[in-house]
Amino acid sequence: MLKCNNINVKNILCDVSFEVKRGSFTSIIGKNGSGKTTLANCIASQRKYGGSISLGNTSMLDISPCDRARIMAYLPQSLPSPNISVYDLVTLGRSPHTSLGAKLNKSDIESIDNALAVTGMTMLSNRMVPSLSGGEKQRAFLAMTLAQNTDILLLDEPTAHMDMHVAAEFTELLNRLGKTLIVIMHDLSLAIKYADNVLILDSGKQIFFGSKKDLLVTDTIEKNFNVRKIENDGEIIFTV
Amino acid sequence: MKKLIIIFTPLLCISIILGCAFGSADIMQLIGNDTDTALIIILNLRLPRVIAAVLCGIGLSVSGVLLQCVTGNTLAAPNIIGVNSGAGFCCIVMLTFFPKASVLLQIGAFAGAFITTLVIVGIASHINAFRGTVILAGIAITAVLNACISFLSLLDSDVLTAYNAFSVGGLAGIRMSQLYVPAIIITGCLLCSLILSRRIQLLCLGDAIAASLGVSISKLRIACIILASASAAAVVSFAGLLGFVGLVVPHMARRISGERTSKLLITSSMIGAILVILADLFGRIILAPTEIPVGIIMALIGAPFFFILLFKRRGDNAEM
Known part of the structure; x- marks a missing residue:
């Protein structure tokens, strides 16, 4: 579906x-400064890059910003508090689907209500954003x-400011969405638990891309992140 | 939104009635004795002045809201990005070199404000770093233009006197014929801003999210800056360099209506209009029959009010 070449x-x-x-969960992991956010910005067409990123047979750069916004949603790491x-x-998520000055129609309202329900935010919909906790804001x-109704979600460290329990709940929620997910994660255990495929970056270089199964038969994670792998009730946890 | 309109419309109407009813001449006494004179004062002097105050309030407030959204800086205002100094520079050039062409002063002020903004937008786009750059470029251009204004004002004391009246900002002696074109520009800018309001709101979420939601950020910013500049330039053309409205009013409106851009534009316009009418009225009656220009009253009200806002923000997480 989405192909990044060199x-x-x-x-x-x-x-x-x-x-x-399509429909897969791809985790991008790497140490600080390994280029994860830069890669996300390239995928979201928000910075210049060499090589190509294509969707099917079409280069992302040939797709207009509005059409791109109907295909892929990008949530950066630091979120504002308007x-x-x-x-x-x-x-505001319906912006790519509404023309200038137009009122929201029935399908827009349905998408908004559905998005609130899926994320468990219906009860908090009247709260002001600055009054939310970190997890609620995320x-x-x-x-x-x-509400943007895109096939692809590109998320940059969505669980960065959450405690372990909330981060696990949030990642579980992402996994249930059934969307194509590209998620930069800092929690190795969560990144591996839910991922179908994993991309590991180190100093801007790709040191692994493949399925979770292929990754776990190697000691790539242990070597690169200086962690130990522990298996607990069939669940794999990485610890220092 | 409806609630805000229901609250502010009667307040605006009361302000307009007060603005027409009070001044150096006692209208109530004249209505009993000399109705024709009373009508002439209201229709030819006070009503144009009140309409000018409404246009000032709307134009500068809309300009302030747009600039603050676009730059992501709540200290942005038309005078900071160089609109006022551009208008002032053109005005003093006209006064120095074409002293008899006073009719062209209004057009010159508008052109100066607008061209300065385009230059600043050009510089910011060229550097390709928009948010802070617009303000920094505005400060730099303002410094250069102010130096030119000071130099030209040294050449002729008559020019300096005429320029001082323009630089303070006032609505004395305004005629209805001066307001037609600014009214069209200001109304047009307000309507365009309302149409773009949902897109402008996205800019407040940061460039990455706005771009992800399909906004062509640089085009939207340029459109907003042109609207803000045209709106402020239209005000400058008939009221001079009226300060503080574009800075203070969006802050007041934000406290009442939150940061939803459409609500903010409507609330700011209403508050701006009410504030300028009342400030102008205060300036007319406090030392009647002598008038204090509305620009001085706005600065006297605006500066302390702004300090109060700043102190209230202490402890908030809001960024300045």
């Missing part, structure tokens, strides 16, 4: 190539991207 960004990324299949209600925030923004 992505290069001077001094940051070097020949990164991978393919994302002084608007959660409902108004989620409403869910509110996820609801906004879900």
Whole structure:
């Protein structure tokens, strides 16, 4: 579905190539400064890069910003706290589907209500965004991207400011969405638990891309992140 | 939105009635004795002045809201990005070199404000770093233009006197014929801003999210800056360099209506209009028959009010 071929960004990324299949969960992991966010910005067409990123047979750069917004939603790592209600925030997710000055129609309202329900934010829809906790804010923004009704969700460290329990719940929620997910994650255990495919970056270079199964038969993670792998009730946990 | 309109419309109507009823001449006494004179004062002097105050309030507030959204900086205002200094520079050039062409002063001020903004937008786009760059470029251009204004004002004391009146900002002696074109520009800018409001709101979420939602960020920013500049330039053309409205009013409106851009534009317009009418009225009656220009009253009200807002923000997480 989404194919990245030899992505290069001077001094940051070097020949990164991978393919994302429809409906799959791809985790991108790597140490700080390994180029994860730069790669996400390239995929979202928000910075210049060498190589190609294509969707089917079409280059992402040939797709207009509005059409791109109907295909892929991108949520960056640091989220703002606009002084608007959660409902108004989620409403903004319909922007690529509404023309200038037009009112929201029935299908827009349905998408918004559905996004709020799926993320468990219906009860909080009248709350102002700055009054939300870190986890609630992340869910509110996820609801906004879900209202965008795209096939692909590209998320940059969505669980960065959450405690372990909330992060696990949030990742479980992402997994249930049934969308094509490309998620940059810092929690190795969660990244591996839910991923179909894993991309590992180190200093801008791709050191692994493949299925979770293929990754776990190697000691790539242990070597690169200096962690130990522990199996607990069939669940794999990485610990220092 | 309806609630805000229901609350502010009566307040605006009361302000308009007060603006027409009070001044140096006692209208109530004249209505009993000399109705014709009373009508002439209301229709030819006070009504144009109140309409000018409404246009000032709407134009500068809309400009302030747009600039603050586009730059992501709540200190942005028309005078900071160089609109005022551009208008002032053109005005003093006209006064120095074409002193008899006072009719063209209004057009010159508008052109100066608008061209300065286009230059700043051009510089910011060329550098390809928009948010802070617009403000920094505005400060730099303002410094250059202010130096030119000071130099030209040294050449002729008559020019300096005429320029001082323009730079303070006031609505004395305004005629209805001066307001037709600015009214069309300001109304047009307000309507365009409302049409673009949902897109403008996306800019407040940051560039990455706005781009992800399909916004062509640089085009939208340029469109907003042109609207903000045209709106402020239209005000400058008939009221001079009126300060503080574009800075203070969006802050007041934000406290009442939140940050939803459409609500903010409507609330700011209403508050701006009410504030300028009342400030102008205050300036007319406090030392009647002598008038204090509305620009001085706005600065006297605006600056302390702004300090109060700043102190209230202490402890908030809001970024400045």
